[in-house]
Amino acid sequence: MKVILSFRNFFLAFIVGIGFSLSAMAQYETPSITVQSMLDVVLDILRAPDFDIESDKAQIDMAVSGAFDPNTIAQSALGASYRDFSREQRAEFEDIFFSILKDTYLERLDSYTDETFEVLGESIEPPRATVETMVNTTNSQIKVNYSLRQRDNGWFIYDIIVEDVSLLSSYRSTYRSIIRRDGIEALFEELRTQAAGLE
Amino acid sequence: MFAAPTLQAQDAEADFFFSDEEMLDGEIADPFERLNRITFAVNDKLYRLLLSPVVKTYRLIPEPLRVSISNFYDNLTAPVSSINALLQFDLPNASSEISRFGINSTIGILGLFDVANQMGIERDREDFGQTLGSWGFGHGFYLIVPVLGFSSFRDFSGRAAGSFLNPNNYVWDPEVEEWLFYQTLDEVNDFSFDVDTYTAFYDSALDPYVFFRSAYVQNRAGAIDQ
Numbered sequence: 001m002k003v004i005l006s007f008r009n010f011f012l013a014f015i016v017g018i019g020f021s022l023s024a025m026a027q028y029e030t031p032s033i034t035v036q037s038m039l040d041v042v043l044d045i046l047r048a049p050d051f052d053i054e055s056d057k058a059q060i061d062m063a064v065s066g067a068f069d070p071n072t073i074a075q076s077a078l079g080a081s082y083r084d085f086s087r088e089q090r091a092e093f094e095d096i097f098f099s100i101l102k103d104t105y106l107e108r109l110d111s112y113t114d115e116t117f118e119v120l121g122e123s124i125e126p127p128r129a130t131v132e133t134m135v136n137t138t139n140s141q142i143k144v145n146y147s148l149r150q151r152d153n154g155w156f157i158y159d160i161i162v163e164d165v166s167l168l169s170s171y172r173s174t175y176r177s178i179i180r181r182d183g184i185e186a187l188f189e190e191l192r193t194q195a196a197g198l199e
Numbered sequence: 200m201f202a203a204p205t206l207q208a209q210d211a212e213a214d215f216f217f218s219d220e221e222m223l224d225g226e227i228a229d230p231f232e233r234l235n236r237i238t239f240a241v242n243d244k245l246y247r248l249l250l251s252p253v254v255k256t257y258r259l260i261p262e263p264l265r266v267s268i269s270n271f272y273d274n275l276t277a278p279v280s281s282i283n284a285l286l287q288f289d290l291p292n293a294s295s296e297i298s299r300f301g302i303n304s305t306i307g308i309l310g311l312f313d314v315a316n317q318m319g320i321e322r323d324r325e326d327f328g329q330t331l332g333s334w335g336f337g338h339g340f341y342l343i344v345p346v347l348g349f350s351s352f353r354d355f356s357g358r359a360a361g362s363f364l365n366p367n368n369y370v371w372d373p374e375v376e377e378w379l380f381y382q383t384l385d386e387v388n389d390f391s392f393d394v395d396t397y398t399a400f401y402d403s404a405l406d407p408y409v410f411f412r413s414a415y416v417q418n419r420a421g422a423i424d425q
Contacts, residue, residue, distance in 0.1 A: 100403065101403075104399060104402070104403040107399070108395075108396075108399055111393070111395070111396070137392070138262060138266055138392075139265075139266045139269050139270070139392065141321075163418055163421065164417055164418055164420065164421020164422070164424075165414045165417045165418050165421070166225075166417060169225045169413060169417060170225065170404070170410050170411075170413045170414045170417070171404065171410065172225075172413075173225045173226070173409050173410065173412070173413035174404050174405055174406045174409045174410045174413070175405070177406060177409045178405060178406060187405075190405050191405070194405060
């Protein structure tokens with residue numbers, strides 16, 4: 001069961017992602033600059049004495065939406081099945097999945113305690129990049145990598161990999177198995193129900 | 200007239216970004232899926248109804264003490280870890296794991312303090328599952344073990360071999376209740392650092408069984424590569 005424990009860092013990593021769109025455009029310039037500057041911004045917010053999840057939610061939501069690349073996230077979550085989706089289905093999936101991710105992770109903002117984050121390095125193979133970071137908690141060090149994609153206006157996150165577990169791969173396995181068993185429409189049914197439940 | 204990007208153009212983009220091969224990570228043979236799903240459901244109930252309430256109370260213990268308990272348990276796994284590093288022909292790690300055991304058991308007061316880490320000797324755990332993996336053995340098939348949770352034929356066999364070869368077991372000959380207490384404290388203490396993450400992931404995944412199966416396989420693949 002111990003593998004579960006490292007999962008909590010997805011939440012922390014997601015929190016960290018929020019800093020992206022709060023920072024200026026120039027800070028999207030290279031993957032590691034973006035990550036480093038967002039770490040600073042986010043930790044400032046989280047460590048502020050008046051930080052409050054409920055009242056800061058709308059602002060955070062907006063910030064997250066700007067920091068990530070929902071289109072690439074959707075492609076990654078569906079894998080090969082993406083080709084079988086119509087344009088309308090792709091757009092709907094992109095919307096629903098991204099809002100499920102946000103709802104799930106923003107609820108967890110309070111899981112931040114006193115972890116510190118350091119950027120260790122980056123490797124860039126345009127249009128992809130990986131930024132390696134380390135999260136230091138009270139009793140362990142956890143490897144967290146961000147996958148970014150280059151767009152015309154900078155680098156954007158599409159995956160978070162904690163201790164070699166890719167967040168998107170895990171969702172992808174789930175969706176693939178549902179599509180294989182029951183088809184695309186069944187997946188949409190389940191996603192719509194889930195999204196409705198979260199609101 | 201501007202046309203919206205065609206599906207073909209979007210396909211090219213999707214193909215460019217995610218090759219089919221890379222899309223298949225996290226897969227494992229699962230011939231006993233029906234049984235595994237039942238065990239998974241039982242383990243989930245055990246977690247929610249038994250472990251989680253206990254952990255929430257247990258968290259009243261101050262964090263530094265819980266960290267020390269965690270260090271203590273970790274330290275006891277170091278000898279086996281060192282043996283495994285050796286079996287993987289990873290001499291540097293074999294020696295650093297055994298040094299960690301020596302340093303933490305003495306200066307670190309029976310392993311309560313991770314002094315070795317402060318000295319720059321970092322932990323890199325190896326178990327028999329990883330050793331078998333590094334020798335080229337695949338998982339075989341996915342296995343959810345009652346109470347213990349996610350595993351595979353290979354990793355569970357490794358776990359059995361590991362406890363057989365664990366020198367600690369020849370030093371300490373516990374009664375059943377003592378052993379149960381020892382194991383339970385380890386689990387409870389580990390979970391006390393994080394109470395709700397498991398349930399949040401469980402709830403966010405449409406099929407939590409598949410979600411955690413994928414995560415398990417990826418995590419083990421990464422551990423073996425290192």
